[in-house]
Amino acid sequence: MASFVKTLAAEDDEIYGLKASRFLAKPLVIEALKNEAQIEKQKVYFSNLNGLRIIAALLVLIHHAEQFKSFFRIENYWDTIPFIEIIGKLGVILFFVLSGFLITYLLIVEENALKKISIKKFYMRRVLRIWPLYFFIIILAFFVLPYIDIFTLPNFGREAIYSNLVWKLILYIIFLPNLVIPLFGVVPYASHTWSIGTEEQFYLVWPVILNSIKKHRILLMVGIIGSYLAIKPPLETLSLITLK
Numbered sequence: 001m002a003s004f005v006k007t008l009a010a011e012d013d014e015i016y017g018l019k020a021s022r023f024l025a026k027p028l029v030i031e032a033l034k035n036e037a038q039i040e041k042q043k044v045y046f047s048n049l050n051g052l053r054i055i056a057a058l059l060v061l062i063h064h065a066e067q068f069k070s071f072f073r074i075e076n077y078w079d080t081i082p083f084i085e086i087i088g089k090l091g092v093i094l095f096f097v098l099s100g101f102l103i104t105y106l107l108i109v110e111e112n113a114l115k116k117i118s119i120k121k122f123y124m125r126r127v128l129r130i131w132p133l134y135f136f137i138i139i140l141a142f143f144v145l146p147y148i149d150i151f152t153l154p155n156f157g158r159e160a161i162y163s164n165l166v167w168k169l170i171l172y173i174i175f176l177p178n179l180v181i182p183l184f185g186v187v188p189y190a191s192h193t194w195s196i197g198t199e200e201q202f203y204l205v206w207p208v209i210l211n212s213i214k215k216h217r218i219l220l221m222v223g224i225i226g227s228y229l230a231i232k233p234p235l236e237t238l239s240l241i242t243l244k
Helices: 002-016 021-042 049-071 083-114 118-142 160-162 165-173 175-184 191-212 217-243
Strands: none
Touching: 021 217, 049 083, 083 191, 118 165, 118 191, 165 175
């Protein structure tokens, strides 16, 4: 009976091409589960960051609420309190800092557990998390909302949206929405995706940099901060010239 069972098992393995792999797969699966468990064990939920998220979200909401009220000539503080124009940018910068910290933390946890960072898996996680909603917003902004009168903003009708349409769509599709505003102006209900584009550009290069530079990471951070401080003034000047 035992030999008959073994024979059946051997035949099943041959039919499905698993005769050799059945015994090899178990250690691989066990190793993968151990690695996953090790990663999960090292992960920490930073509940104290929720307060910062709320503050950042409120800053952005107040900024855009006052901006929209100014578009429709409703009583607002957009022009009377200059700080209102600034807090939106501050809120987004705070989101960038939180995102950069959390992404770097997760990548380092993965590296400590697996001795390397799986860039392919990282990209797939970002794609599944961001792309569906991002492209849904772009489709709405260009092809749905312009045809619903209630969503039309003063001075931003279909003519303004569809001028240079091909170039705008190309920049949005390749995740360079942060170039649309300085080059072609505001696209209602899509221009806020400039921050998503900025994050996607960060996600594209950051894991590659961390994988490439395993030593001297403190020097890497100092170099990044120094480079930012060096290029910030000319970029701000260029932005002001472009907007004028």
